[in-house]
Amino acid sequence: MTTIPLTNEAAAAADAIVCPACGGTNDGDAVFCANPACGKALGKYRYVAEEVRGRSAWHERVADRVVAFVGRSHFILVHVFWFLVWVAVNTGIIALAHPFDAYPFGLLGLLLGVEAILLTGFLLISQNRERQQEALQAEIEYEINVRMSRRIDEIERLVRGIAERLDERR
Numbered sequence: 001m002t003t004i005p006l007t008n009e010a011a012a013a014a015d016a017i018v019c020p021a022c023g024g025t026n027d028g029d030a031v032f033c034a035n036p037a038c039g040k041a042l043g044k045y046r047y048v049a050e051e052v053r054g055r056s057a058w059h060e061r062v063a064d065r066v067v068a069f070v071g072r073s074h075f076i077l078v079h080v081f082w083f084l085v086w087v088a089v090n091t092g093i094i095a096l097a098h099p100f101d102a103y104p105f106g107l108l109g110l111l112l113g114v115e116a117i118l119l120t121g122f123l124l125i126s127q128n129r130e131r132q133q134e135a136l137q138a139e140i141e142y143e144i145n146v147r148m149s150r151r152i153d154e155i156e157r158l159v160r161g162i163a164e165r166l167d168e169r170r
């Protein structure tokens with residue numbers, strides 16, 4: 001008996017995947033849920049991004065956002081603008097506001113010190129998270145490798161069995 005291999009389309013039509021999270025129906029070869037609000041990974045194995053999202057605490061999410069902002073050019077521009085306005089107001093170049101932090105701008109220094117401490121904290125939180133994510137990634141990869149190698153051993157045993165039977169028939 002010969003089985004005709006299914007094309008991708010036929011396989012997809014044959015067994016659609018029902019998303020366990022939102023209950024939506026996906027193609028048989030879908031990797032992620034097609035529902036944009038859901039996007040769940042549909043594989044047999046755990047998915048790092050999903051696990052990390054599920055585990056993250058509020059301060060970790062804040063840290064990620066802060067670090068993402070700090071890494072952009074906007075961060076520099078905002079600071080340059082801030083310093084220019086601060087110096088302009090407090091040296092009396094702009095007469096719109098009353099000077100409140102005369103040279104050498106002690107209040108500005110204090111605020112920047114506080115900002116530096118907070119940013120360092122957020123950076124460390126974000127780095128810790130990255131390290132945890134890498135550890136989880138390694139764990140999942142190891143799990144997949146072990147399962148795969150066991151599956152391959154099993155297939156090897158089966159193939160050997162088939163070969164032995166074919167030898168017996170000769």
Ligand SMILES: [Zn+2]
Nearest residue numbers: 019022033038
């Ligand atoms: Zn879904």
